[in-house]
Amino acid sequence: MKSVSMGFIGAGRITRIFLQAFSNRSISLKNITVCDTSELVLHELQNQFPEICVTRHPQDCTKQDIIFLALHPPHVMGALESIRMIVNTSKCIVSLAPKISMAKMSELLSTLNLARMIPNATSFINSGFNPICFHPDFEETKKEELLDLFSALGKTFETDEQKLESYALVSAMLPTYFWFQWNELQVIAQQLGLSEDETNRALHETIAAANDLYFDSGLTSKEVIDLIPVKPIAENEDYIKNCLREKIIALFEKIKA
Structure with missing residues (x-):
């Protein structure tokens, strides 16, 4: 170089x-x-x-x-x-x-x-x-x-x-939509009895595999989601989706103005 x-x-x-x-x-x-x-x-x-x-x-x-x-x-x-x-x-x-x-x-x-x-x-x-x-x-x-x-x-x-602002919101800012949730799961997992090492390994490996499953399995998004029958926060999903949509679109409109 x-x-x-x-x-x-x-x-x-x-x-x-x-x-x-x-x-x-x-x-x-x-x-x-x-x-x-x-x-x-x-x-x-x-x-x-x-x-x-x-x-x-x-x-x-x-x-x-x-x-x-x-x-x-x-x-x-x-x-x-x-x-x-x-x-x-x-x-x-x-x-x-x-x-x-x-x-x-x-x-x-x-x-x-x-x-x-x-x-x-x-x-x-x-x-x-x-x-x-x-x-x-x-x-x-x-x-x-x-x-x-x-x-x-x-x-x-x-x-x-003209696509840069879209990438800013769906790629550059993407981790912020999830990192705080992963952090909270780290806390919860240790409260449930896992060690810090066990917690981190479980989250790291499962998140990586879930990503591959969603994007590379050949299944539709609905088919992937249906693979797990129990969804503990299902009743909150619409609220989370609305938060994402409202905040991201509002910010997009602001930075594209």
């Missing part, structure tokens, strides 16, 4: 996920600069990844080959405004935020090497499912270099820009 320099504007969760994924694959972090407005956040990140350089100035990140906008949507345009005059056409800009389109970004930037990506938390263990889209005029050689770099994160695939 060709060595490239990277700048992250924003030192939050997604930057930590990227750095951990690169570290897992023994990709050097020496050419990485991370910017944030919080000294504490930068200090904590550098303690975890001592090789990186940290800064309070977004302009320092523009010296790098690839500039990541690791920010929430309301802060993306402000960050672009602060670097617009010093980003030349050779730089690659990769936004990791939903909502802000490449058309909007290109209003402030001279470079057409623009990309948007919706990364997954599972990239932390190099098992991400990360949709990406590129500006039509993105340089082909640079695109290949980026995709090669992103292979360290897991599966990265090209998609249409």
Whole structure:
């Protein structure tokens, strides 16, 4: 993999996920600069990844080959405004935020090497499912270099820009719909007499097998669900479905506006 320099504007969760994924694959972090407005956040990140350089100035990140906008949507345009005059056409800009389109970004930037990506938390263990889209005029050689770099994160695939927000809700946020339930089952299982190791093994192996059964057995979803006759929370299923539908669709409408 060709060595490239990277700048992250924003030192939050997604930057930590990227750095951990690169570290897992023994990709050097020496050419990485991370910017944030919080000294504490930068200090904590550098303690975890001592090789990186940290800064309070977004302009320092523009010296790098690839500039990541690791920010929430309301802060993306402000960050672009602060670097617009010093980003030349050779730089690659990769936004990791939903909502802000490449058309909007290109209003402030001279470079057409623009990309948007919706990364997954599972990239932390190099098992991400990360949709990406590129500006039509993105340089082909640079695109290949980026995709090669992103292979360290897991599966990265090209998609249409208008589908990114859908992936954000049904893929990137997907674990949050289940993780708290798995955590509660860990607590319940140990109250029922299983050890921590027994609990974790039971959940881990059953969840993995249930996933394979649902998607790879050749059965319809109804046929899979019918394989287990006793459903202890059946009376609450409609409530849970309505929660999912109402919250997810409302959030989709908000970030697509």
